[in-house]
Amino acid sequence: MNEPVNKLLEQRCRHYSQDESSLNLSEVEQYRRFTPEWQFCATENELSRTYHFESYADTIAFVNTVAKVAEEQDHHPDMEVNYNRCKVCFRTHTVHGVTINDFICAANIDHHVD
Numbered sequence: 001m002n003e004p005v006n007k008l009l010e011q012r013c014r015h016y017s018q019d020e021s022s023l024n025l026s027e028v029e030q031y032r033r034f035t036p037e038w039q040f041c042a043t044e045n046e047l048s049r050t051y052h053f054e055s056y057a058d059t060i061a062f063v064n065t066v067a068k069v070a071e072e073q074d075h076h077p078d079m080e081v082n083y084n085r086c087k088v089c090f091r092t093h094t095v096h097g098v099t100i101n102d103f104i105c106a107a108n109i110d111h112h113v114d
Contacts, residue, residue: 008034008107011100013073022097031103038106045097047106048089051113056083062113069108075101 008031023031028040038049053059063081066088070076080087088109090102 006034006107006111008100008104009111011104013075013101013104015074016092016094016099016101018094020095020099022092022095022099028098031100035103035106035110037110040098044091046089046091047098047102048087049106049109050085050087053084053086059084059086062086065112066109069105069112073101073105073108075105077105 022045025042032038032040035047035049038047040047051062053062059081063079063086066077066079066086075090075092078089080089088106090105091097092099092101
């Protein structure tokens with residue numbers, strides 16, 4: 001059986017101006033279908049996921065994968081790195097909330113890791 005195509009993997013991040021706004025809740029839920037493991041926190045207006053690993057080396061390898069995706073997309077997350085886990089948090093700082101950029105990066109990270 002073929003996996004459904006994640007349309008976010010075909011897109012690139014873009015720069016936002018301060019005049020633009022973040023996604024509304026309905027739009028967030030629409031994009032979450034493509035990133036089901038990611039959580040949306042409305043109070044923080046951010047998208048996050050915590051990944052778990054067998055070792056510190058595996059965790060750092062993951063951090064490097066996230067860094068590669070972030071550099072390719074020119075959109076960088078906040079990361080909380082521990083021995084065997086890493087929490088990745090995305091929000092588009094220019095608009096103070098979640099945009100499609102955050103979902104594009106989340107989908108790309110999952111694609112490289114899962």
